[in-house]
Amino acid sequence: MAVSNITIRAVQALKPGETIWDADHREAVRGFGVRRQRDQATYVLKYRVFGRQRFVTIGPHGAPWTPELARKEAKRLLGVVANGKDPADEKAKKRLQAADPLRAIADQYLRNAKQRLKPRTYSEIERYLLVSWKPLHPVSVFQITRRHISARIADFASAHGAVSAARARTALSSMFNWAIREGLEIAANPVLGTNRPAQPGSRERVLTETELSAIWHACGDDDYGRIVRLLLLTAQRRDEVGSMQWAELDTISGLWTLPGARTKNRREHLIPLVPAALALLPSRRSGRDYLFGDGPRRGGDPHRGFSGWSKSKAALDERIAEALGESLPHWTVHDLRRSASTVMADRLGVLPHIVEAILNHVSGHRAGVAGVYNRARYAAEMREALERWAEHVAALPAQRPGHAGAGPRPDFFQEAAGVHS
Template sequence: MAGQVRGKDRLSARFVATAPPGEHHDGGGLYLVVSPTGARSWLYRFHHDGKRRFMGLGSFADVTLAQARDLRDEARRVRNAGRNPIDERRAARQAQAGRKTFGEVAGELLAAKAPEWTNSKHAEQWRSALVTGAAALSPLPVEEIDTEAVLAVLRPVWHEKPESASRLRQRIEAVLAYAAAHGMRSGPNPAAWRGHLEHLLAKRVGGEQGHHAALPYAEVPGFVARLRAIDTVSARALEFAILTAARSGEVYGALWPEIDSNARLWVVPAVRMKTRREHRVPLVPRALDILDEMQALRASEYVFRGRRRGRPLSHVAMANVIERMGIAGATPHGFRSAFRDWAGDHTAFPREVAEAALSHIIGNKAEQAYRRGSALEKRRELMTAWAHFLEA
């Protein structure tokens, strides 16, 4: 037949493009099949276990003559090794279908961690970091993500937005650890900091050391004096956080039913606490004054309302206040560290009282139960002393 030669690789590219309907043998079991309608496809015929087998290799529109020959040669190698190339291809496709992308695994992790989060803002921070911040990783098979892929995401923001970049790295590491725990990948975690990325990315003050940047406690009264001159809800929220030594998330999510002005207490329910234990916070006079200011602006159940009706402040509102004040080396959470340093260096209050004020869990269960019941008034004295120090 014109366009064909004897032996293997008999067909020419020109013949393949114009061949009439029928089966045209290229050699080695490879056939070009042309339908009466002119549609062209590739077929590999072989014998396995005494039976004749037929393996489709794709249409001519998707697979060129050279590619079809490569597929035939690979299938022949599998057959010559005593295996069925059809079964091998099916297994490979199943394995490919079972491979999950970083985005898919991130979605699983978010669903798994949802019960741990005390408020919707925390969940949104994780979702935003993994969906937006790590968008470049999302379509990649999770087992193929390596150090360079992680660095490509982190480097553009590592110096520009250090706090956000640090959290992003931690959350990428969590996704890859989740994947490893579920058998989706193996080997070292390419987003790990210690012993790995710490040698590839510049260290930040306090960032990847597990601590939040904080002002020395001696500088906090001056900071608070400047803070009080700022007439915004965000500034009052930050001052309230400093006065109560509370975590940012606890302040952002504070609800009016949690406030007992008569008892001068803020009772944070266990569901909103990192420790999953109810936390009773003594309120000093200045904290009560702030609450009176917020009550005058009340528009929802949130004590510190955001700009959007019925919503709390943005989770970066306090940090933005510090940034606008031009204060370097400070974070909202860092004021808890300043409080703890002040209590340890500047007062005679027992360590247990200071730790309880920070809602840290110490001692065994019996000790914890006792301290929850007995330390409230001691903590009130401690917080009053802290407020007086801030007025200095």
């Protein structure tokens, strides 16, 4: 061990196992040294903190570390010691933080989320975290800043729209909140304080009778066509119908019982199925729990419902455009639910609380224990309202018959014999 001025020439002259400690000049830093192990010279700092002698590695000789830069870093580290902190602990903490890239934390969060979220919600969050935020996957969650997030949100909004960008932002924020609650020493959720993309207000599109007729008559006699017609007749949500299970149905009494695990508000929902809806149910397929979707014979998963939403919707829109000679203004299958409830309330005279019961909305007098009794009490009124709605749909005139695909038979709404056991 030698005490000398640490210069480039002195470092290059070091032999394996030798160490030089900085001294003999005005800029010397006590405890700053360089040692060679085998063929690599490394700058180090020796110091005492809390009565213990400690060593911390500054870095190997070579870019970026020169004797001058390493000496400046040694001075900085001694300042950390003077403030009562241990640079070795700080460095170890940084190494641990660097071992927590966004992708690793996202995977941990998704494993937890899969146990408590509905499949569709989980699938969307998974897509946002694993696809939308992929450019930040290698970055430690401790090093992600608001600037990182804001820049990515802006890029994503330009490519995919404000709504998707806002949802991607929410998914990331939820992950950071979970990580903090799990004990990661993240100073603050970096998503907070970033601008949320401006989004359009809630959709208020109510389809006209011409549009409803075009959609109805363009539906083919396949899974998607039956689903769309059931969505219109029952006024329920897309995935509730698309993942309908045989165990939920009582075709004799004409009741569909949606378990709380499959409803948005987590409350069991009883929906009367009128003859027109019952006639749309497909034949029961061996080995399948679900009414819709690919069966085992077609290589599909017997434990999931319908999944080909986007492609089937595009095909339906093409048939509608062919029948009408022009495309419908943008619409979604959720517009069917809004249109059904609006027409029932505004044109068919269905009382608001009955419409709410059909939609499984819970408010006011339907909340709490009374809601259980109200559901039973309103069953007859709900059935009557849905029958009047089915008659209204049946009376919709076909748009250019013969061009929109297979429409319903003249006796379709009276044909309860179409129900399959």
